[in-house]
Amino acid sequence: MNQKRILLVVGAHAADFVWRAAGIIAVVTKHGGRASVVALTYGERGESGELWKDPNQTVENVKRLRHEEATRAAEILGATFQCFDLGDYPLQIDAQVLERLTKLIRELAPDVIITHTERDPFNPDHPLASAAIQRASILASGSGVASGFSTIKPAELFLFEPHQPEHCGFVPTTFVDISAVFPLKQLAMEAMASQSYLHQYQTDIAKYRANHARRISGRTDIQYAEAFQRVTPQVVDIL
Numbered sequence: 001m002n003q004k005r006i007l008l009v010v011g012a013h014a015a016d017f018v019w020r021a022a023g024i025i026a027v028v029t030k031h032g033g034r035a036s037v038v039a040l041t042y043g044e045r046g047e048s049g050e051l052w053k054d055p056n057q058t059v060e061n062v063k064r065l066r067h068e069e070a071t072r073a074a075e076i077l078g079a080t081f082q083c084f085d086l087g088d089y090p091l092q093i094d095a096q097v098l099e100r101l102t103k104l105i106r107e108l109a110p111d112v113i114i115t116h117t118e119r120d121p122f123n124p125d126h127p128l129a130s131a132a133i134q135r136a137s138i139l140a141s142g143s144g145v146a147s148g149f150s151t152i153k154p155a156e157l158f159l160f161e162p163h164q165p166e167h168c169g170f171v172p173t174t175f176v177d178i179s180a181v182f183p184l185k186q187l188a189m190e191a192m193a194s195q196s197y198l199h200q201y202q203t204d205i206a207k208y209r210a211n212h213a214r215r216i217s218g219r220t221d222i223q224y225a226e227a228f229q230r231v232t233p234q235v236v237d238i239l
């Protein structure tokens with residue numbers, strides 16, 4: 001497989017990519033690939049807890065700080081970051097947003113798209129983002145036959161690990177060894193100061209998933225891993 005992959009990571013909120021996919025982003029860019037991160041919102045209301053401890057805090061200031069944090073985290077990983085700034089809790093997706101996402105996917109023509117699980121009973125925005133990306137991806141690529149609009153090669157779709165995997169129906173089918181790039185993931189997490197309570201937690205998750213990856217593969221050198229759920233069936237020349 002060509003190691004120079006084009007990766008698109010789409011999260012409902014500015015920091016979702018850091019906790020759930022920073023490792024694979026760094027692996028892709030380390031191998032000469034391109035990684036783009038899109039956040040549909042800054043997570044300014046629902047996922048910026050530390051910043052709201054300041055009694056004089058404002059939504060605009062939280063957005064500004066979150067933009068700085070996420071841009072810095074993406075830079076550390078060698079990725080680009082953009083935010084649609086649609087407003088969080090609740091996120092709203094209309095036809096214009098869907099069109100914008102479809103256009104973005106057509107222009108990027110990613111090999112791989114990673115987003116949220118389709119279900120998340122503890123987060124009102126994540127499933128909406130997942131559904132929108134999946135729709136946009138199909139609109140960008142067509143449904144496998146000639147279409148009356150321009151299409152790109154279908155991207156492979158993966159879901160990243162949610163905070164409460166069992167409740168979201170998350171089944172890890174793919175593990176990525178992120179040991180070599182884990183220092184970069186740590187730096188990216190540190191850049192998201194507004195959610196500092198997640199740093200140690202996500203480090204523990206990476207070790208826990210590495211344990212699974214070692215047992216499955218026999219690769220004893222894996223120290224840190226990220227887990228993903230593959231949605232697109234694989235087409236291969238040999239098993």
Ligand SMILES: [Zn+2]
Nearest residue numbers: 012013016047
């Ligand atoms: Zn989120």
